[in-house]
Amino acid sequence: MHTDLVAALDIGGTKIAGALVDGDGTILVRAQRPTPAQEDGDTVMRAVEEVLEELTASPLWGRAHAVGIGSAGPVDASAGTVSPVNVPGWRDYPLVDRVRATTGNLPVELIGDGVAITAAEHWQGAARGHDNALCMVVSTGVGGGLVLGGRLHPGPTGNAGHIGHISVELDGDPCPCGARGCVERIASGPNVARRALENGWRPGPDGDTSAAAVAAAARAGDPVAVASFERAAQALAAGIAATATLVEIDIAVIGGGVGKAGDVLFAPLRRFLADYATLSFVQRLAVTPAQMGTDAGLVGAAAAALASGAGVTAAGV
Template identity: 45%
Template sequence: MSERATWEATAIEGLRAAERGAAERLALAIDIGGTKLAAALVEPGGRVAHHDRTHTPVDLDAEGLWRSLLALLDKLVADAGDPPLAGIGVGCGGPMRWPSAEVSPLNIPAWRDFPLRDRLRERYPGLPVRVHNDAICVAVGEHWRGAGRGRGNVLGMVVSTGVGGGLILDGRLVDGASGNAGHIGHVVVDPAGPPCKCGGRGCLEAIARGPGLVAWAQEQGWRPGRTDVTGVELTEDARRGHPVASAAMDRAGRALGIAIASAAHLCDLEVVSVGGGLSQAGPLLFDPLEEALRAHARMDFARQVRVVPAALGQTAGLVGAAALVFAADRYWNAD
């Protein structure tokens, strides 16, 4: 072989090895919420290869919580045999300054302006570290590998103790001015409705969040067996036919349908995926949702929108966090 041919062969082999390496690398995906810290090693195709989780410690300061997170990550990576990493993707409860990710999760008082991205960059030098809102990661996961797969215009919603979401339009995640696009929970569904924790009134979240539903049902005379109840008990009673519990689910479903009609008109959506604890209620929630949606989404294009249950369950946020690493062309617009 000539010198040039030898050089070319070597270069090509090197490129192929680099490709193999890249294909084998895993994303370290992290999901940080008020009740649990979860982490996973995710393959480039979106399969969760290894995962682990722990309760979010409530009695620690900022550094103690950070050490707990690191312990979870170190154990996960060690248990998996210390594989090469492609990058770090994180979904974290908001609010946060984005994309720098100084995080102040509502339900994690220990972290206020905690420099999560900088800390992870120090811990994993040379690797991309990308942090987004946890509900946005769920939406990205459902778009990448779940209920919104293959569609260009998707709203991914999480209906739980809050109501959040993420917005994929024209095939790309929309960040908005400050990384907060997708906040469907504060779309106004009834300007004369109940006050919202945000300071507004009649927001979707004020009506459809689990604790809001429970409070409304109790005001209306729902008397569950115990005091420490959640949307789970309310859903169970609605299933048994309790009229007030049923009315509460109906009210939440209607509010969701109205908000989705507004979003479908404003954003020309194809699919809305609905996940989170309350979505487990099934037809109790989805039937009134569809009824209100069909009453209000009347322009021809808006009638096309389909509302579907989220497909990925608990791992959606981790899969979405991995997509920030593996499919940055669609889901990561920042530096």
């Protein structure tokens, strides 16, 4: 059904991206604005409206029959609201109603950004052909989403699969979420870098203290950098194994900035997974890097809209 188009929004703390996407997942029109993350809620919404106005000005807009939104969370799809941690002006913000008002009352489907990336990876990326998958984003935070029985499983509020806040260390460091020893508190990029610095790693002459710089040092053999990635890998392995044991997934896909570290992350991750995923039904669990790149949020938001917007199914999403 190539005449089918949906609008997609990918809303994060840095940028608000929008697109018109066809039933094959091809992005036909794009628009983007920086997120005024520290401004009041209506100012943030104005940036969303500007993106939508740019899309509605396209001659293709008339073919769009639904809007998909992947937003930084937490989101509440049942209420149509969002409360992104890194956008303080939005707390229980009625995003779905506001987007509907801007788009002439098109149906709107809201999911969390981790779920959106999962939809994209299942439709066109590393989880394609897998009926039961966990997809993770490991970057500034750690998020994720699930595909179960061949379908995206966002859960009632759109947050299912949020693996970053599984506790893998009972008496671990307090996490900003309020719990202790969360996967995110150990495996996110800033925490990988923090641990390396606390243990004596020093950046090069450029002063770069990002997780990418720690990964480069680990590749060069720096033992403190290697150890920080090993610790992140162990936390990810424990979380992935717990998820696999709970719902029987057969593949875990890892994207985000930390996911780009390559063997520095994936080699210890696969080793630790063998220690944690020990039952017969999880022993064959594959772990693989994500494939969708920076457009994953938009493509996933479009997939959710295609799957629900008008009874159209996007390649079994």
